[in-house]
Structure formats: structure tokens, C-alpha cells
Amino acid sequence: MKSDLQKMLDSITLYNPHANLELIEKAYKKCKKWHGLQKRKSGEPYYTHPKEIIKMQLDDSTIITALLHDIIEDTNVTFKKIEKNFSTEIAELVEGVTKLDKINFQLEQIKQAENFRKLFLALAKDIRVLVVKLCDRLHNMRTIGHKNGSSIKRIAVETLEIYAPLAERIGMHDIAGELQDLSFGAINSRARNSVIKRLEQIKSKTEDGQIVSNIITELSDLLTNENIESVVKGREKSPYSIWKKLIRKGTTFDKLIDVVGFRIITDNQKDCYTVLGIIHSKYKAIPDTFADYISLPKSNGYKSIHTVVMGPFLQRIEIQIRTKEMDIEAEYGLAAHWSYKQSINKLDEIKKGMEIWITTMLDILKSANNAEEFLETTKLEMYTEQIFAFTPEGDIIDLPQGATIIDFAFAISNDVGNLCDGAKVNNFNVGNNYKIKNGDQIKINTSKAVWPSIDWMQIATTGRAKHAIKKATYIEQNLLIKAKGMEILSRLFARYNHKINDKVITELLNYTKIKSVDDLYINIASNAIDITTVIKEIYPDILYVSNAFLNISSFDGIGQHRATEKINSAMEKPWLKNYHIDGLPECFLHKLSYCCKPNIGDSVIGISIPNDGIFIHKKNCTNLAHFYLENYLTIDHLRIGS
Known part of the structure; x- marks a missing residue:
């Protein structure tokens, strides 16, 4: 009787006669030696794991890593x-998987965001570590x-x-489905x-x-009669996929009848x-259920034709043709392209696509303001179903269902999106909020x-x-938070x-140990x-005045509210028409203050008045004395240009 080692080597030889069996055997024996008497909680030895890797017909280094x-x-x-x-390659792959093993995703957002960071940093070095980890996780779930x-x-x-979702993202659909179920x-x-x-109740609808199996037989006979060489496979959809569809559609099981799926190869x-x-x-096709992923492959490389028909025995069935x-x-997604049989060019093309995705994730990671923001944008990139749209040149842009014109624009580039x-x-004009349809x-x-x-x-x-918009509106968001x-x-x-005066602000800064006025306002606004x-x-002796009401004049008693009214009336005949303010984003609504009438070439400062907006004063305007520190914007190095 053949040993486990010999069975493994025979399986590898079947798909790769040129495999380095000596090195793989060495890894097997080193694994047994280094683990010693250690066993998994299931009672299995540690060296039983690479079965899924071998099924994928992967390269020697990945088998040894497994x-x-x-x-x-x-x-x-x-x-x-x-x-x-x-080798260094194998050592780095093993280390990469080890780092993933140490990631313990918690419900707390800060911990989860940090672990996402570790995950994508590991994937950035070599995506094969994820393939090994997914196979490891599948084995663990089977023995959970x-x-x-x-x-x-x-x-x-x-x-x-x-x-x-990660398995789905790299095209390992069968493994993703089993992990879900x-x-x-x-x-x-x-x-x-x-x-x-x-x-089980649905199965009983046929006599036997x-x-x-009855539908497989009918479909096979149909295609044989048409002289088509094919293999028909069929299986019930997984309980999880059916449950998810029930929840998504808000329907009952009685109305959900496409629970059996078939593949024609x-x-x-x-x-x-x-x-x-x-x-x-x-068979009669069910409207709005056809999708051609052969002419329009998914971003993870998935290709197939999907259709739903009212098939044999009046069963509504989904058929995938590939x-x-x-x-x-x-079945194996990205991993299929590491087979020794695949061309280097095709593998490089697939790897390039994944590298772009991982780089996008890392870019989001670097500039995300907080854990919640990073998790939101990361999960958006991982979890979504896709639709396809075309540029005028015929290039395909894949987007999640529900995507809008803004999503399409930023998918082209940030410059176009902005x-x-x-x-x-x-050929019809639409607004930014138009929801894109397939095709x-x-x-x-x-x-x-x-x-x-x-x-x-x-x-x-x-x-x-969302990430690009946050970057583009950073100044605006910051100002609004401070306001x-x-x-x-x-x-x-x-x-x-x-x-409120300078002394009060200084005392608040000293007590809270916050370094700047801006940071103080941000901390107050975010409830930090x-x-x-x-x-x-x-101020332990301060008295609460329940009927006090703040309006704009309560900052100081020196006519600030009246000045605002004069400014508003003066805007009907402004003294400057064609100008811009260096340092102030064009998207900010502002007014030139009537009191000092800023002009071309003047150094100015922006004053934020709650409920009234931003007013531009000359830096030497005497009325600036009527405003306290909380009104000043950080963009105080402005200059009016023509």
C-alpha cells in the first residue's frame, strides 16, 4: 500500500512531470521532523494540508509552503x-502565511482596521500567501x-x-462558496x-x-442530439446562497424556485x-437573467455565460456555460494561473490586475482618517457584485451594482472624477447621480x-x-468640522x-493638553x-443660564451682526468681479467684507461666521479686533489675485 507521501508525489507528477519531487519530499520529511508529535485539534498531523493546493496543480514553491x-x-x-x-522565496512565503495566521480579526473597528492593514501588506509581497491561507482556512472550517x-x-x-470575500475577489468561487456555507x-x-x-421537499417533486440527475440527463441528451461535445454538471445551490437570496429579495422559499444550478462544459x-x-x-428564458461574462469577464478573471430558463419538469434552473x-x-481563480502549464504572460497579466487592487487598498490605508473610514472603503472594494459599462472608446469599466456616474468617472482617473x-x-444627458446599467x-x-x-x-x-472625494474635499471637511x-x-x-476670548482659549488648550486651536475645535466636534x-x-463657579440664546452678535457687543447686514446688502454691487483667492478652494462660498474692501494684491484672512459663511478681510482690517480666535480659519495666508 502506498504511503501518504508517495500518493502526494504521484498526484503532483500527473499534472507536472517536471516537478522537483526531491525538494517536495524533503519539505514533507522536514515538516514531520520539525512538528514532531504535534497534531491538529482534529487529531490529524500537520503535513496533511496541501491536498487543495495539489488539486489546483500549483507550482513547487506553493506546495512546499503549504x-x-x-x-x-x-x-x-x-x-x-x-x-x-x-530558498529565500519559500522562506518569505512561509513567513507571509505566518503573518496572516497571527491576524485575529475582532469586531472592534480599530483592531479590525489594523488587521486589514497587516493583511494587505502581506498580500502586497506575494498573493500566493493568500492562496495557501485560504486552503488552510477551508481545512480548518471542515474540521471546526x-x-x-x-x-x-x-x-x-x-x-x-x-x-x-477575499476568495471571491481572487476568483476562487468554489472555495468561497464552501467557506460561506x-x-x-x-x-x-x-x-x-x-x-x-x-x-428535500423540492427533490420529491419528481417521481424518483x-x-x-433527471435534468442532467435531459440536457445531455438534448446537446448530444445536436452533435455538441459537452459535459453537464448539476447541483443544488448551497444553503447559504439560497438563504442570502431569500434575505436579499425579502421573499419566501415558496417563491424562490431557482435553487438548482447546472454547468455545461x-x-x-x-x-x-x-x-x-x-x-x-x-426552453423559455426568464427575462433579465442573462449575463455574458465571456465577452465581459469579471475583474477577477471569471468567464462564463449565465442564463435562467424554465427547464425540464417546469423547474426554473440557472445554467452556466463555459x-x-x-x-x-x-474553481481556482487566480491560483489556476500558477499552474506550471500556464504561460508566463498570462500569469503576469493576472498578477498585474491583483497588484493594482492591492495597491489601491494600501493607498486607502495610508490616507484614511480613521479605522471606520478604512473599513468602509476596504469592504466596498471586497464585497460587491459587478456590472459593466463602456467608455466611448469601447474600454470596459467594471463597477458594483448601484454605481453612479461619479463612480465611473473616478474609475477612469481621479483627474476625470474631480x-x-x-x-x-x-447619447442622453444625465446627472452625476444616474445609476449605471449593464452595457x-x-x-x-x-x-x-x-x-x-x-x-x-x-x-x-x-x-x-469615496476615498478620492475625501482627499479632494479634505480642506472643506476640515473647515466644516472646525466650524x-x-x-x-x-x-x-x-x-x-x-x-470667549484669547485667555479662555489658552486655558482650554492648557487643560486639555491639545496643541492648537484647530485641533481643539476638531476634538470638540468629534466628541473626543x-x-x-x-x-x-x-471654571467651577460658572453659572448655567438656561434661557441664554446665542446669535451672531453674542460673540462681542461691537456691531458684528450689523456689519454682516451691511456686507450682505453691499454684495448687490461688488467692487471686484473677476478675481480669485489664492489658498481658498473655489468650492467655498465666501463674501468680500464691506468694511475694508479687499482688493487685488491684498493679503487677506478668512473669518468663519456660524450660519453666515466665510468673510474675507484685509489682514490689517480694524474690525478683526471684534472677532475672537474661534472665528479665524487656518487659511490665513491668502492673497487676492486677478
Whole structure:
């Protein structure tokens, strides 16, 4: 009887006669030696893991990594020892998987964001570490019953929310589906069992209860009669995918009848379209269910034709039509392209696409303001279903369902997105909030008079667009946050019938140990400090005046409100018409102050008045004395230009 080692080597030889079996055997034996008597909680030895890797027909280095991936974490063997025994490439892959193993995704957003950061940094070096990790996670989920009760749910949630979407993102659809269903069973076994019970009821609708095999037979006979060489596969959709569809559609199981899926595997792409014609000629197609991912592949490389028909036995069935190569890629995704049989050019093309995605994630990571923002944009990039639209030149842009013109514009480039002023869709003019449909041809209108505003965040749906808008509107957002902090502080002091002046601001800064006035306002606006408590600590004798009401004149008693009225009336006949203010974004609404009448070449300062906007004064304007520090904007190095 053959040993486990010999079985593994034979399996590898079947798909790669040129594999370095000597090195793989060495890794197997080193794995047994270094792990010693260690076993997994399932009772299995550590060297049983690479079965999924071998099924994918991957390269030698990835197989060896799968054998050794627990060595650094669970033994005293070091990176240098692996490097000495094998190679730098293998040592780095093992180290990369080890880093992923140490990531423990928590529900707390800050911890989760930090772990996403570690994840993408590891993937940036070599995406193969994710392939090994996903196979490792799949094995762990298959044996999750050996874990203790408290960790089962945590691991299942982590798998469902993190690893299954990542598997989907790199095209490993079958592994993603199994990870989802195993997680579903661990998290909500009662719901899963309910779905399985209903599936059994559907099976009983045919006389022998073999609805899947009966449909396979009918489809196979149909194609054989048309002289089409093909293989028909069929299976029930997973309980998780059915449950998710029930939730998404808000329907009952009785109304959800497309619960069986079939694949027709052909010899070539031409036959895929021939099969489609045969199927649609024989069975009635269900409207709005057709998708051609062969002519428009998904961003992860997935190719297939999808259609839903009222098929044999009056069953509504989904049919996927693809070639043998497409079927392998649908199962193993990116990993399929590391097979020794794949051309270097094709692998480089796939890797380049993944590198762009990972680089986008890392760029978001570097400039995200907080954990919540990073998680939001990261998950948007990971979890979404896709639609396809075309540029006027015929280039394909893939976007999530529900994407808008703004998303399309930023998908082209940030320069186009920042100047987006609506678009022409299929020769009709539309606004930025138009929701794109599959197959739309879109020409973005741009204008130099346009710049992103915070309102665009309500229109954008992609992580990339939201991230770019946040960067473009950083100054505006910062000013609005500071203005909010100013107003909160001013209203609070008004209720205490207390004036804000430089001394008060200094005392607040000293007490809170905040370095700048701007940061003080930002902390107040974001509730990072309890300003009410701070005020009472600094001024223990301060009295609360319940009927105090703050209006713009309560900052000081020297006619600020009257000055604002004069400014507003003067705007009907401004003394400057064609000018710009260096340092102040064009998207900011502002007014030139009537009191000092700033002119071309003047150095000016912006004053924020709550509820009235930004007023531009000369730096030497005597009325500046009537404003306190909380009104000053940080953009105080402005100059009026022609």
C-alpha cells in the first residue's frame, strides 16, 4: 500500500512531470521532523494540508509552503533555517502565511482596521500567501467541530466576513462558496437545516426524487442530439446562497424556485454560444437573467455565460456555460494561473490586475482618517457584485451594482472624477447621480468650474470614489468640522453667559493638553473630549443660564451682526468681479467684507461666521479686533489675485 507521501508525489507528477519531487519530499520529511508529535485539534498531523493546493496543480514553491506554513508559528524553526534548507522565496512565503495566521480579526473597528492593514501588506509581497491561507482556512472550517464552543462562532464570522470575500475577489468561487456555507452552518445551524429541509421537499417533486440527475440527463441528451461535445454538471445551490437570496429579495422559499444550478462544459468558446442558442430554443428564458461574462469577464478573471430558463419538469434552473479552461479558472481563480502549464504572460497579466487592487487598498490605508473610514472603503472594494459599462472608446469599466456616474468617472482617473459634471449615457444627458446599467456607454462631461463637494459622498458607492472625494474635499471637511466645534463651544459659553476670548482659549488648550486651536475645535466636534466637563473643571463657579440664546452678535457687543447686514446688502454691487483667492478652494462660498474692501494684491484672512459663511478681510482690517480666535480659519495666508 502506498504511503501518504508517495500518493502526494504521484498526484503532483500527473499534472507536472517536471516537478522537483526531491525538494517536495524533503519539505514533507522536514515538516514531520520539525512538528514532531504535534497534531491538529482534529487529531490529524500537520503535513496533511496541501491536498487543495495539489488539486489546483500549483507550482513547487506553493506546495512546499503549504507543507511548512505552520512551522515558524508552532515550532522553534526560524526564517533563516527555512531559507537555508530551501530558498529565500519559500522562506518569505512561509513567513507571509505566518503573518496572516497571527491576524485575529475582532469586531472592534480599530483592531479590525489594523488587521486589514497587516493583511494587505502581506498580500502586497506575494498573493500566493493568500492562496495557501485560504486552503488552510477551508481545512480548518471542515474540521471546526473540534474547536471549543466560544471560538467556533468567532472563526466562522471571521471566515464569512473576511476570507470568503477575499476568495471571491481572487476568483476562487468554489472555495468561497464552501467557506460561506460552512460558516453559515456554524453561525446559524437552525436556519441552514431549515433550508436543507425545503430542498428535500423540492427533490420529491419528481417521481424518483432525483430531480438533479433527471435534468442532467435531459440536457445531455438534448446537446448530444445536436452533435455538441459537452459535459453537464448539476447541483443544488448551497444553503447559504439560497438563504442570502431569500434575505436579499425579502421573499419566501415558496417563491424562490431557482435553487438548482447546472454547468455545461464545452470544448471551445464557439460551442458555448451554440449551446446557449440550443437552450434558449428549447426552453423559455426568464427575462433579465442573462449575463455574458465571456465577452465581459469579471475583474477577477471569471468567464462564463449565465442564463435562467424554465427547464425540464417546469423547474426554473440557472445554467452556466463555459469551456474546460474557464471551469478550472472559476474553481481556482487566480491560483489556476500558477499552474506550471500556464504561460508566463498570462500569469503576469493576472498578477498585474491583483497588484493594482492591492495597491489601491494600501493607498486607502495610508490616507484614511480613521479605522471606520478604512473599513468602509476596504469592504466596498471586497464585497460587491459587478456590472459593466463602456467608455466611448469601447474600454470596459467594471463597477458594483448601484454605481453612479461619479463612480465611473473616478474609475477612469481621479483627474476625470474631480472635474465630473454629469455625462452622456447612450447619447442622453444625465446627472452625476444616474445609476449605471449593464452595457451603458458613457462619456463623462468635465468642467474646470467643478470640484468635488462633500455632497458627492452621498452619490458615490465605490471605495475608490469615496476615498478620492475625501482627499479632494479634505480642506472643506476640515473647515466644516472646525466650524462645528466653534459653534458648539460658542453656544455652550453663551448658556453660561460667559464670553470667549484669547485667555479662555489658552486655558482650554492648557487643560486639555491639545496643541492648537484647530485641533481643539476638531476634538470638540468629534466628541473626543467632554467639553462641558472641561469647562466646569476650569471654571467651577460658572453659572448655567438656561434661557441664554446665542446669535451672531453674542460673540462681542461691537456691531458684528450689523456689519454682516451691511456686507450682505453691499454684495448687490461688488467692487471686484473677476478675481480669485489664492489658498481658498473655489468650492467655498465666501463674501468680500464691506468694511475694508479687499482688493487685488491684498493679503487677506478668512473669518468663519456660524450660519453666515466665510468673510474675507484685509489682514490689517480694524474690525478683526471684534472677532475672537474661534472665528479665524487656518487659511490665513491668502492673497487676492486677478
